[in-house]
Amino acid sequence: PRVEEQFRAIGEPWARTLSGGSTGGWESLAWQVFYPDMFNGVWTFCPDPVDFRYFQLVNIYEDDNAFHPNSTWKTSAVRPWQRGTDDQVRFSQRDASHLESVLGSRGRSGDQMDIFMSVYGPVGDDGYPKLLYDKRTGEIDKSIVEYWRDNYDLRHILARDWETLGPKLVGKLHFFMGDTDTYFLEEATRLMEAFLEQTTDPYYEGSFDWGVRQPHCYSGMPEFPGQTSYQRVLPRMLEHILETAPVGADVTSWR
Missing domain, CATH: 3.40.50.1820 (Alpha/Beta hydrolase fold, catalytic domain)
Incomplete structure (x- = not known):
């Protein structure tokens, strides 16, 4: 208007x-x-x-960790986050997440992943967005996945x-x-x-x-x-x- x-x-x-x-x-x-x-x-x-089955490369419904795919043998932080057109990886999901953690806690970095989580996620008891995953470990919080799906997928x-x-x-x-x-x-x-x-x-x-x-x-x-x-x-x-x-x-x- x-x-x-x-x-x-x-x-x-x-x-x-x-x-x-x-x-x-x-x-x-x-x-x-x-x-x-x-x-x-x-x-x-x-x-x-x-x-959100491809939240970049994370399947928020099936993956347990944002930093690596579900695997019985490979649990190192291998999931890419940014690449060039020659497929050279510039950042991993872990790199980007750790950078945001330095810039601001509780989803306040103002950077891309925190922007997603602030928009798509519910508000926690502390008044801040509930984050999809732990920025340090990559563990996905399955308690909020349904909220993401029903409102923003x-x-x-x-x-x-x-x-x-x-x-x-x-x-x-x-x-x-x-x-x-x-x-x-x-x-x-x-x-x-x-x-x-x-x-x-x-x-x-x-x-x-x-x-x-x-x-x-x-x-x-x-x-x-x-x-x-x-x-x-x-x-x-x-x-x-x-x-x-x-x-x-x-x-x-x-x-």
Whole structure:
């Protein structure tokens, strides 16, 4: 409402679209999913984990420890957290977690994992976010996993509520992801794609744009030198708005 009060805007759901990258990509997708009647489409770039079976590389439902996979013989901190497009690992999950512990306790580092835990997790008795896992040992707190799943695992929410959400989201969900994402976000996006592609009654009618050997923040391949991501998606947004505008809507005076 604030934007539409201050700027020249139509102010109707059919004319509102969303976009964002990385954490903003997750947020824009979440807004579309949580408020399907308020927005008319999302073009999300490299969103943060959209399926917590791949919370980066951690399966919060099955793994016991964030620092290493379940294994009867390998319990060293081997789980990567950041890589280059040549797959060279720059940080491990443990490295990133220990750094955040130095920057601030109780989820107050202001860095990425604490941001996730502050948003997705419940509030503890001490008033601070309950952390998904112990930053020192990596042990996952299974008592809060269900809360994460039911409130913020977007793929789970879509699957659970597709009967009611699906009809409101047809043609509205569009994803861009590099297949060598710096933070391994492509794995969760693949699970989202697998779910959406098998939807029926209705079929989702959205899209996935995969960048081959592209890192984090992939937003589609440039059509000419210097083209920005929004120069690519704004025409698609406009086309979608014109195709879905209600009969009698003003689709000319503002163009």
